[in-house]
Amino acid sequence: MNYQFSEKVSHLQASAIREILKFTSVPGVISFAAGNPAPEAFPVKAVREISEKLFQEDPVSVLQYGITEGYLPLRDLMKERMTAQGNFKSDSEELIITSGAQQVMELACKSLCNPGDTLICEAPSFIGSLNAFKSYNVNLVGVPLDEEGMNPEKLEQALKENANTKLIYLIPNFQNPTGKTTTLKRRKELYALAQKYDVIIIEDNPYGDLRFAGEDVPTIKSMDTDGRVIYAGSFSKVLAPGIRVGYGIAPKEVIAKMVVCKQVSDVQTNNFGQMLAYQFMQTVDFDAHLAGLRVIYQQKAERMLNGIAQHFSKKVSYTRPEGGLFLWCTLPEGSDMTGFCQKAVQEYKIAVVPGNAFMVSENDVTYSFRLNYSTPKDEDIDKGIAVLGQLTKTMFD
């Protein structure tokens, strides 16, 4: 028979990153295209011990149904931690455990947006979130980033032009894909604009704990006096992505709707992941663990930045992230960026993600591509950056 798909999905394609990731399993390809945590960042020994303990002490609780809102001890612990960070107000807000932070974006958009409503995002931004928004047929409007974050003049212009704006989606810390961090001044300006135009902000902060340079900047959520910020956090980058545990914080009314949407989707997040996250934070010095991760990522980022400084054509510019997993390289204006990325993977066996994958439309012009330094081994960073540098020199010098 012929299948007629819904308007929601008929325009959706599989994530370009995930498609590239499949390609990069070709033997011999060095991949800077992923966004995986470094394998050495996984606390394997602690996880092994906790897992054993869970199945010894209370196996039925791991295996039986739990409640949609999430495993209560984990929720209580995260509320405490988030209160200390200024991200949770117990009188007016709730916290939901989700199956990865990605689910926060999906549930928030489903709960709040009708088809055609405008959702403003950074351009470029995280492709997974953009596709989640697109899957609800919102009018997705990209506002360019400058060196301090989303440009406020251009945001205000977008807000004026789109009176039906419901949400502004921001990744203020070590943004994916650019590695940029929104400054404190800029966070205040963006929040003030959200107030002025009465829209909700989604603050996606999966990398916030992975700052390895510079100073912490307060979250937008911590400035939120109106209950207009939905905050998304994740255990994917600080514990393990395979357990699929994230969390969302929002005013109680909003979380109540997100709970209903989660109930009809996956009923609840898997118990093992939730209990592991809880036990890990209870039994291990979590802040010491985070400090260890920062060292790993700092060394990898520096390694890649040093390689770029040494090998890349001087006509290629790039960001210097203070945390997170990514940096963003920009080819000279007018370059054939897609051709560069194709040549890189096909002829030079180096995979990177073309920047247009992160734009609202893949046809939007960008001369940039994303490099990931968390996944590859050190020797592959050295070798791969040298090879990629050769390509930049061949093409641009």
Add this chain to the structure above:
Amino acid sequence: MNYQFSEKVSHLQASAIREILKFTSVPGVISFAAGNPAPEAFPVKAVREISEKLFQEDPVSVLQYGITEGYLPLRDLMKERMTAQGNFKSDSEELIITSGAQQVMELACKSLCNPGDTLICEAPSFIGSLNAFKSYNVNLVGVPLDEEGMNPEKLEQALKENANTKLIYLIPNFQNPTGKTTTLKRRKELYALAQKYDVIIIEDNPYGDLRFAGEDVPTIKSMDTDGRVIYAGSFSKVLAPGIRVGYGIAPKEVIAKMVVCKQVSDVQTNNFGQMLAYQFMQTVDFDAHLAGLRVIYQQKAERMLNGIAQHFSKKVSYTRPEGGLFLWCTLPEGSDMTGFCQKAVQEYKIAVVPGNAFMVSENDVTYSFRLNYSTPKDEDIDKGIAVLGQLTKTMFD
């Protein structure tokens, strides 16, 4: 600030069952309201051993990202098993691992239905699925069940009246909430009607392996010559619901869209649950395990049925399920069913689910309520049914 929710969710309420489940944690209440597997049905020892092995042998694979379609060895194994059962055709179909079977319904509806499209379901039917469909603003039309399954004359009438019907949702085996099984003749008639009106069937079969009486009936999927049946299966009732692992089978084009929708929701199902399900089926005699489960549920069902025969007013009728977790009691026509259920929990401390929770609209008239026999302990079945019987006699004799 004031929150304006989307049209999709503004009419949605939290599942009445889940709300009742919260209430049933009140001490002293015997609950027949849940749908949990019996705790003694969990293969704790095997799970413990597999978990230990997984974290000893390849912890990084458990913790790292996997692909959206699911853990490849589990997919291959399930394709093999489903092929043997007539539920999978490798040339034209694909299998996706989902975060519980509930997600199959959500992804299928999102992929195929526009707001206003008609989706026909059994009346009554599983509330979780109905809410998933409602969350995409479909026109949900309930067709009554008779003793053989969904009534075909009434289905045809509904198909004629709703030319925009996209999907028919069926639970042919030991239906939730009624415990009824659709006969082979009826399955053929329903499939023929789906062909005649060119609509897709979703066959939800979470309880299929839990038949403890009567003879297996071929799935509708096994009769599917057109690629018009989406099949949903689950490990929740045959291994453990807390791991959140289910699967969907459909034509490749349909699965491709469901994969995109899953990618933007939870990215992938948690690795631990998938690897546990795979290893369990590899290392344990799965069919012997299922045989063990059937004995547990047969004994519990018989215990409840004997109690009902002994204690209930003869004016209350009930189904005799051949498998699954539920039976369905019907009070005399004109009774105050909701009042009965309220009195049961508040005065008699016995929780049941009022039947209108499973109707398309909670205002639809039904005199029935659902009893679950898998979750309560044997002594609670005995005691609770005797107490509930007292109430039926007080009210109806």
